[in-house]
Amino acid sequence: MTAEVATSLVETLSEIVGADAVLHDPAELMVYECDGYIVEKKTPDVVVFPQTTEQVVGVVRACNAAGVPFVPRGAGTSLSGGTVPVGGGVMIVLTRMREIHEVNVRDRYAVVGPGLVNVKLTQRLKGTGYHYAPDPSSQGACTVGGNVATNSGGPHTLKYGVTVNHVLGVEVVMPDGEVVRTGGPCEDGPGYGLTGLFVGMEGTFGVVTKVWVRLTRDPVAYRTMMAVFDTVRDATEAISSIIGAGIVPAALEMMDQGIIEALEAAFSYGFPLDAGGVLLIEVDGLEVGVEEEARRIEALCRDHRPRDVQRATTDEERRLLWKCRKQAFAAIGRLSPSFCTQDGVVPRTKLPEILEFVQVTGEKHGLRIVNVFHAGDGNIHPILLFDERDEEQTKRVIEAGDEILSKCIELGGSVTGEHGIGVEKISFMDRLFTPTDVEVMGDVRSTFNPDGNCSPNKILPTAGPGGLEPVERDKPGRRAAM
Amino acid sequence: MAWIAGELESWPSKDEMTQLLSAAGLRVTAGQYAIRVCDHSEVVFREYGGDLGQPVISADADSVEELLSRAEPVSRALAAAGLRHRFEFYDDSSGRIRGYLHHDWPNESTADM
Numbered sequence: 001m002t003a004e005v006a007t008s009l010v011e012t013l014s015e016i017v018g019a020d021a022v023l024h025d026p027a028e029l030m031v032y033e034c035d036g037y038i039v040e041k042k043t044p045d046v047v048v049f050p051q052t053t054e055q056v057v058g059v060v061r062a063c064n065a066a067g068v069p070f071v072p073r074g075a076g077t078s079l080s081g082g083t084v085p086v087g088g089g090v091m092i093v094l095t096r097m098r099e100i101h102e103v104n105v106r107d108r109y110a111v112v113g114p115g116l117v118n119v120k121l122t123q124r125l126k127g128t129g130y131h132y133a134p135d136p137s138s139q140g141a142c143t144v145g146g147n148v149a150t151n152s153g154g155p156h157t158l159k160y161g162v163t164v165n166h167v168l169g170v171e172v173v174m175p176d177g178e179v180v181r182t183g184g185p186c187e188d189g190p191g192y193g194l195t196g197l198f199v200g201m202e203g204t205f206g207v208v209t210k211v212w213v214r215l216t217r218d219p220v221a222y223r224t225m226m227a228v229f230d231t232v233r234d235a236t237e238a239i240s241s242i243i244g245a246g247i248v249p250a251a252l253e254m255m256d257q258g259i260i261e262a263l264e265a266a267f268s269y270g271f272p273l274d275a276g277g278v279l280l281i282e283v284d285g286l287e288v289g290v291e292e293e294a295r296r297i298e299a300l301c302r303d304h305r306p307r308d309v310q311r312a313t314t315d316e317e318r319r320l321l322w323k324c325r326k327q328a329f330a331a332i333g334r335l336s337p338s339f340c341t342q343d344g345v346v347p348r349t350k351l352p353e354i355l356e357f358v359q360v361t362g363e364k365h366g367l368r369i370v371n372v373f374h375a376g377d378g379n380i381h382p383i384l385l386f387d388e389r390d391e392e393q394t395k396r397v398i399e400a401g402d403e404i405l406s407k408c409i410e411l412g413g414s415v416t417g418e419h420g421i422g423v424e425k426i427s428f429m430d431r432l433f434t435p436t437d438v439e440v441m442g443d444v445r446s447t448f449n450p451d452g453n454c455s456p457n458k459i460l461p462t463a464g465p466g467g468l469e470p471v472e473r474d475k476p477g478r479r480a481a482m
Numbered sequence: 483m484a485w486i487a488g489e490l491e492s493w494p495s496k497d498e499m500t501q502l503l504s505a506a507g508l509r510v511t512a513g514q515y516a517i518r519v520c521d522h523s524e525v526v527f528r529e530y531g532g533d534l535g536q537p538v539i540s541a542d543a544d545s546v547e548e549l550l551s552r553a554e555p556v557s558r559a560l561a562a563a564g565l566r567h568r569f570e571f572y573d574d575s576s577g578r579i580r581g582y583l584h585h586d587w588p589n590e591s592t593a594d595m
Contacts (some may be wrong), residue, residue, distance in 0.1 A: 015531070106542070129574065159536065165529065187516055187528070217538070219580075220487045220570065247494075248536055286570055288589035289489045 001045045001088055007067045009090070010206065013048050014048055016058035021096070023468055025049040032091050035083045035158075037424050038137075038388055039340055039398065041270040042084050042317055043072070044091035051096045051177060053209040058411040061177040063090050063109040071455045072207045074115060075144030077138040079341045079423030082150060082202050086457040087480065092207055094145050101210070108215045109185045111136065114145025114208045121213070130215040133160040136418070137326045143192060145208050146364055151200035153418035155325060158376035159284075160216065162418065164199040170285050171210035172198060175454035186213055202420050203455035205448035219284030222250065223294035224312040224321060227279040227301040229271055232371075234350040235277030238304040241377045242281070242297055243348055249297065252281040253325055255353075258370025259383075262331040263324045271324075275307065279375065280325055327374045329383075335370070336385035343419035344408035346376040357407050358382045379417035380408075406431075421459045427461060483574040484546040486525075486553060488539035489566070491566040497533045506559030523554050526548070539569065545569050546580040553583060561585035 002341035015423065023029060024046050040189040044128035045068070050056045051373055051406065069089035085091050096111035104110065105128050108341055112121060116357055118139040121132045127467075135154040136142050142152070148170065153162045160166075170185025176403040235254055242252065255263070255278045260271045260299040271278060277300070283293040294311070301309050332339050346354045355371065360382070362369035362437050373381040382404055386393040405415040405428060407432075415421075415428045442460055488579040494502065500512045508518040517527040530537040553569050560567050568587040573580045582589075 108540070129577070161529070187513065193514070217485070217487065217540070220572070286489050286589075287488055288567055288568060288587060 001066075002331060005068065006045055009062060009068065010046055012062045012066075013059060013090070015054050016062060017048050017050050019049070021049040024228045027227045032073070032076070032083075032085075032093070033180070033475055035073070035078040035081060035342070036083040037079050037084070037422065038338060039394065040081045040423050041085055042086055042088065044085040045088045047091045047093055049096045051175065051263075056094075056173045056207050056209050057177050057179060059090065060175065064175075064451075066176065070207075071458075072114075072145070072149070072203045074143030074149070075117065075138075075141050077136075077142040077146060077420060078150065079343065080150075080416065080424040081147075082422035083460060084423050086423060089456075094207070094209075095143065095210065097145075098143075100124055103215075104129075104185065105215065106154070106387070106481075108184055109144045109212055109402065110215055111185075112144050112209060114143060114148070114211060116144045116438065117274050118142050118144055118147060121357055125215065129218050130409060131218055132213055133166050133216040135326075137329060139326070139436060142209050144149075146212055148199050148208050149202050149419065150420035153377070153379070155253050155283075155322075155374060157251055157374060157418070159248050159250040163340050164196055165212060166216070167195060167199050168214055169195050169212035170198050172206040172209050174206040175449045175451065178199075179209075181210075187214075200420070201448075202422065203460050204445055204460075206454060206456050207364055219250070220288075221287040221290045222282055222284035223290050223319075224318040225279075225281045225294060226308075226310055226312070227281065227298075227306050227320060229277045229279070229304065229306050229310040230271040230274045231276040232355050234306070235279055235304065235354060236280060236305045236375065238301045238306070239351060240349055240357075241300045241303060242454050243376060245300060247283075247293055247296060249281050249293070251280065251282040252282060252374070252376030254278070254371070254375040255280070255325070255328065256371040258335070258368065259331075259372045262334050262370070265334050266327065266331040267320070267324050269324050271318060272307070280321060284418045296311065300472075311390050317322055325448045331381060332370070332385070336368070336387065338386050338388040339417075340384045340386065340401060342380070342382045342384070342401050342404055343416045344380050344382070344405050344413060345415075345417040346378045346380065346408050346411045346413035348376070350411045351375065351378060354380060354404075354411060355414075358404055361400050361403050361407075364383055365400040367393070367396055369400070374417070377417060378413065389475050403443050424460060426457070426459065483573060484543055484549045485572050486529075486539060486541040486549060486569055487572065488553075488569040489567065490560070493537055494563075494565070499527065499530070502563040503556070503559050506555070506562055508555060508559060519556055521555070523568065525552055546573060550581055550583070557583040557585065 033043040072092045073083040095115040098115040099113045101111040136152045147163045171181045283290045369387045415425045503510045511518045519525040525541045566586045568584040571581040
């Protein structure tokens with residue numbers, strides 16, 4: 001963007017959202033150069049904070065008039081570079097659109113702004129007997145709009161599904177500024193399921209400005225268990241046994257020794273520091289049902305040489321266990337200055353194999369890799385520890401990450417379970433899909449976003465507006481430390 | 483207000499569930515992700531099908547007695563099909579279980595209710 005265009009655009013945007021809702025000072029823009037995926041960075045030219053749908057419309061139209069791209073952003077917790085403004089342009093930060101517009105417990109839905117922090121909705125619902133089921137580990141920071149963009153999951157995905165299973169409708173400002181609404185409070189609407197199409201679009205079809213979400217009854221009863229194993233293999237074999245027995249826990253999470261070390265330093269829960277793997281298992285439902293399931297799970301764990309199997313006996317114990325799990329990423333700051341989280345998926349029976357591969361890959365590249373993941377889904381999150389100020393380490397992180405994701409594909413899995421493609425995994429799309437698949441996806445995108453001005457260079461390798469070079473794996477933006 | 487929480491030991495497919503409820507004489511509407519028992523408009527099996535995980539039974543009414551009467555034909559239909567299940571009925575004001583229906587799934591703690 002030229003200085004002349006930038007100056008003019010800042011003036012226009014200030015008229016739309018107010019001068020105090022526009023950032024253009026380079027020092028302030030630095031905050032928005034990356035999200036949770038710190039490997040790839042690019043500073044936007046302007047950042048705006050709209051508060052209403054009408055303001056978003058105005059911003060989008062101003063961008064179109066100026067011929068500059070724009071990208072929506074929530075809290076920036078994306079772990080795949082979904083909000084990196086490749087090509088610069090305007091970043092539309094939606095965190096001021098955080099209203100809870102309506103809560104209707106009787107009809108089991110709520111209407112919220114895209115900038116609402118996920119956990120705020122469940123906090124608001126406390127005491128009603130309902131909650132919002134998608135609970136990403138970052139739920140204390142991530143926004144509902146961001147969850148919609150990436151179709152977020154979370155520990156309870158195993159039983160309750162991902163975001164798309166809990167979104168009834170969305171209001172979207174399309175890339176040309178038109179406002180459309182799909183779905184609404186009622187389930188099973190007629191016609192094409194367009195709401196499902198918009199969930200997981202990573203901002204490439206427009207800017208979500210309102211979300212209708214389904215509310216889920218709180219379980220009547222639950223049991224939360226912790227099983228400690230000497231080796232990762234024993235832990236993963238226990239997982240296979242539980243799932244193979246036809247049990248669907250509400251959550252089935254695994255933490256390896258590296259994570260346990262960080263968590264213990266942060267929270268002093270009492271995890272054994274020399275354990276190879278710890279499973280966190282929760283079942284919920286009716287009292288009679290959960291007790292049966294809990295006993296079966298405990299028995300199955302005991303078939304795989306556990307060091308210990310125990311239950312959370314109080315609400316406080318359960319709360320602390322979940323706090324440890326959900327704060328695992330934050331605790332990693334105790335292990336290294338930077339980290340890169342991968343998001344591969346493999347068939348559950350392949351978990352032992354992929355985890356061994358992760359370990360070997362870490363050794364090969366001289367990197368420490370720790371693991372905390374949604375074991376029941378086969379959704380792994382190897383966390384590669386490094387120092388982003390070290391160019392050589394950063395290169396090794398990228399290579400190791402690529403090798404791990406390639407192995408996931410080789411084992412019949414995928415390169416993302418819940419983090420999205422973003423800019424990080426764009427080069428994998430033509431390996432996951434046939435040329436025809438990619439072409440069809442490009443056609444769908446072009447239907448909603450014909451000029452490619454909205455979130456350019458995300459998801460698809462060839463996407464991008466005129467004048468912007470397509471993303472290349474070795475030069476997507478400014479690489480950290482390179 | 484009263485509400486229901488229910489579980490089936492194993493869930494039949496959406497088509498099978500629709501058929502067995504219909505075979506019991508209940509008027510049923512199957513949507514993309516839900517089965518509604520129309521004679522008892524507040525009894526709905528939600529999130530049914532696809533990759534949604536286990537379905538949930540959803541129903542509410544102004545009183546436990548009213549809810550019991552609505553759910554009883556559904557429970558009877560499931561029992562006739564040999565499906566082990568348990569429906570529990572809760573009072574919103576107290577949050578306590580006020581009654582239950584089941585097929586081959588008693589619970590010692592509520593057996594005297």
